[in-house]
Amino acid sequence: MQQKGKRDQFGSRLGFILASAGSAVGLGNIWRFPYVTGENGGAAFVFIYLLMVFSLGFTVMLAEFTLGRNTQRNNVGALMRLGGKAWSMVGWLGIVASIIILSFYGVIGGWTIKYVVSVFQGLPTGADAAAQAGQAFEGFITHSPSVIFYQALFMVATIWVVSKGIGQGIERFCKVLMPALFLIMVVLVVRSLTLDGAMAGISFYLKPDFSKVTGGMCLAAMGQAFFSLSLGNGGMLTYGSYLKKEEPLPSSAFQICILDSLVAFLSGLIIFPAVFAFGFEPASGAGLSFVTLPAVFSQMFGGVFWAGLFFLLLVIASLTSSVNMLEVVCAHFIDEKGWSRRKAPWAIGFGIFLLGVPSAISLAGGLKVYGKSFLDTMDFIASNLMMPLGGLFILLFTGWVIADIAKREVTNEGNVSFALLPVWQVACKVVAPLAVGYIFFQGLAW
Numbered sequence: 499m500q501q502k503g504k505r506d507q508f509g510s511r512l513g514f515i516l517a518s519a520g521s522a523v524g525l526g527n528i529w530r531f532p533y534v535t536g537e538n539g540g541a542a543f544v545f546i547y548l549l550m551v552f553s554l555g556f557t558v559m560l561a562e563f564t565l566g567r568n569t570q571r572n573n574v575g576a577l578m579r580l581g582g583k584a585w586s587m588v589g590w591l592g593i594v595a596s597i598i599i600l601s602f603y604g605v606i607g608g609w610t611i612k613y614v615v616s617v618f619q620g621l622p623t624g625a626d627a628a629a630q631a632g633q634a635f636e637g638f639i640t641h642s643p644s645v646i647f648y649q650a651l652f653m654v655a656t657i658w659v660v661s662k663g664i665g666q667g668i669e670r671f672c673k674v675l676m677p678a679l680f681l682i683m684v685v686l687v688v689r690s691l692t693l694d695g696a697m698a699g700i701s702f703y704l705k706p707d708f709s710k711v712t713g714g715m716c717l718a719a720m721g722q723a724f725f726s727l728s729l730g731n732g733g734m735l736t737y738g739s740y741l742k743k744e745e746p747l748p749s750s751a752f753q754i755c756i757l758d759s760l761v762a763f764l765s766g767l768i769i770f771p772a773v774f775a776f777g778f779e780p781a782s783g784a785g786l787s788f789v790t791l792p793a794v795f796s797q798m799f800g801g802v803f804w805a806g807l808f809f810l811l812l813v814i815a816s817l818t819s820s821v822n823m824l825e826v827v828c829a830h831f832i833d834e835k836g837w838s839r840r841k842a843p844w845a846i847g848f849g850i851f852l853l854g855v856p857s858a859i860s861l862a863g864g865l866k867v868y869g870k871s872f873l874d875t876m877d878f879i880a881s882n883l884m885m886p887l888g889g890l891f892i893l894l895f896t897g898w899v900i901a902d903i904a905k906r907e908v909t910n911e912g913n914v915s916f917a918l919l920p921v922w923q924v925a926c927k928v929v930a931p932l933a934v935g936y937i938f939f940q941g942l943a944w
Contacts, residue, residue: 520818550723566738592732608648699774730885882941897926
């Protein structure tokens with residue numbers, strides 16, 4: 499179906515960059531990045547991660563922007579217009595991946611809202627604060643009605659923003675919340691760095707020991723870079739489709755990589771000095787934010803305030819990413835099926851909420867798939883299988899099928915200088931597909 503009326507666009511380049519950075523900045527940066535860094539030895543991992551962001555991540559992001567801006571269409575429409583029906587299946591892969599990810603992401607996003615509320619009811623105290631925090635977290639995630647309630651709140655907030663459109667909803671939302679996110683991070687960094695004993699955490703985080711570098715660490719850094727930038731599900735393609743033709747794509751992609759990396763880097767500066775200052779374990783895994791940090795904040799003067807700020811930070815990061823995932827799906831139904839901007843987010847968002855309920859319930863110990871919880875199974879399918887495959891096919895399509903079109907689009911028909919164009923084209927054709935293919939095959943292990 500042909501689109502009806504004028505298609506929405508970002509009102510400014512700043513709005514596009516903040517929205518795209520918001521898409522990339524999510525729980526992957528603030529929740530996942532610190533604990534993966536802790537598990538992989540600290541500073542050496544950070545160095546390799548940054549290399550991956552500005553090589554692999556930049557390459558895939560620019561490819562997605564190119565497809566979206568050239569066609570001014572959604573995932574499926576863009577691939578259909580440039581490559582025909584066979585290639586449109588890659589677009590569907592991204593849409594389905596976005597649905598699956600948002601279904602369980604909404605559950606975890608609900609945790610962040612719950613913790614903003616709960617920290618003001620009091621933090622764990624005493625020598626066994628960590629144990630108390632662990633018991634509180636376990637008690638919450640295994641009480642399914644509470645988990646579903648906060649999941650619903652998170653999804654309603656996501657749906658409301660998307661229903662307002664690009665300029666009046668997503669762009670305006672990100673122009674307010676992204677600066678707020680950075681402000682909160684700077685305040686928390688200053689507080690963390692002024693703690694007694696913080697330098698031990700700084701040394702762990704910023705003083706690399708390259709003797710610790712292993713193949714597994716490099717793979718973890720590559721995967722973290724790929725997923726923290728929200729690549730492979732067409733989120734950047736979708737936002738690129740709302741970008742004006744005169745805007746320069748390479749510099750926009752580079753700036754988004756900088757903002758995304760900055761958020762991940764600052765999250766480490768918040769967490770590791772505080773964790774080391776109070777003698778906690780940096781390699782605490784996924785429980786670092788929801789178990790270890792409440793115990794850390796309980797040891798600080800004004801701990802409730804600092805904990806509240808931190809979890810508000812997680813709420814903001816979660817929402818800016820979830821908005822992008824919902825927009826990926828809505829854009830298809832608005833462009834191709836003629837759905838209204840008001841109808842699409844509420845109808846699709848409600849369906850995704852229902853799909854997420856089994857993930858919420860599975861935290862209580864039921865609904866296992868071959869030994870994994872339903873939530874972990876959904877995560878495995880989308881993150882380990884669908885997103886890498888989506889990224890791989892987008893790279894191959896950009897590098898081999900539409901190489902000339904991509905060259906013209908990236909340079910704005912020759913009006914924008916891009917010194918790395920030959921390098922980027924080779925990366926799209928060979929280097930990045932090999933890297934993403936490696937991530938995919940390594941991720942197949944159940």
